Amino acid sequence: MSRSTSPTGSGAATPASREMLALQGLAGNAGTTRLLAQRRSGTPHPVQRAVGRGGGAANRVVQRMPWPDPAAAHRRMLEQGWQATEDGGYTRAPQPETGESAGGQQAGAAPQTQGREQDQEQAADEPITLRVLVRKNASFRDEDYLNNVGHSWVAFYKGDKFQSSAGFYPIGGQINEDAPHRSVPGEVRMNHDDPSNATTELSVPLDQKQFSKAQKYIQTNLNHEYNVVRFNCTDFVIGVHKAATGHNPPGRNLLIPNNPNDLHSGIKKKNNKDLQRK
Incomplete structure (x- = not known):
């Protein structure tokens, strides 16, 4: 129907x-x-x-x-991230990609990066010091010199903070007493020596370029042969000092092999003169 x-x-x-x-x-x-x-x-x-x-x-x-x-x-729309448009409607505010800030870096990465850069800048501004350290045990003319020769090494500081140390040794700590003029395998021991064991020290301020030269010398001689007469621990220290500053430290002996005792005496004399000038 x-x-x-x-x-x-x-x-x-x-x-x-x-x-x-x-x-x-x-x-x-x-x-x-x-x-x-x-x-x-x-x-x-x-x-x-x-x-x-x-x-x-x-x-x-x-x-x-x-x-x-x-x-x-x-108000609720604005609180939820919406923006009012001219025609009375709403549109979403532009949002950064997930895990990234507006600058394209991951959230939280920028403050961490800035913190590391500030630490690096602060470290670069801190003064660098080379310390020539000597432990005197016996005179070179003593009969027991070869067994109680003492030791010389270097250490680096930034500000008042210890950074590293380097000392030169015969591998195994032994030399040929019957033929001490003969070379034996040697090695640089990093961070092995205790600065508190030194009986005297010489502090030398370095700039970054001088510090780099000292480090290069150490790296070059990591496995140098050890020889009591031609290249011992004191020769190594003298070489580091000269590479950084361009001259030898006080206490070098031209008549007998370089040794911790003469280096010790030379540093003490220089330090005493510096104190008298103040």
Whole structure:
């Protein structure tokens, strides 16, 4: 069975009231249902709390969703990272990529990098000191000199902080007593010697270039042959000092092999003269 309708336009008929009422009642919109009923009859009626099955539940949902305060809603949008647009809408503020800051570096990396750079700059500004250290045990003319020769070594400081030390030794700590002029395998021992064991010391300020020259000399002679006459621990120390400063430390002996005792005496004399000048 078909239902005829009027043509569309200004004279078009409204949809069948029963169908519209049924749809509105199914949707649970009691207010709209009642208004349509009023339009149909022309008689005002109070809006009922429930229309049909489920009407009360629908009304309760509507009552729990009041229109929000516009100002409060605007604040919430801004707090969530939205930006107001000129046309009254909202757009997301541009966000950096995950794990990166706006500058393209990982979050937290920039402060750490700056901290390391500051530490490096501070370390570079600290004065570098070469210390020639000597422990005197016996005179070169003593019969027991070969077994109690003493020792010379160097140490480096930045500010007041110890950085490293280097001392030259025959490997195994032994020399050929029957033929002391013969060479034996030697080695540079890093951070082996204790500065507190020195009986005297000479402090020499260095710049970065001089420090690099001293380090290069040490690296070059890491495995130099040890020889009591030609290249012993004191010769090594003299070489480090000369590589850094361009001249020998006080106490070098041109008549007999370089030894800790003469170096000890030369450093003590220089330190005493420096004290008298102050």
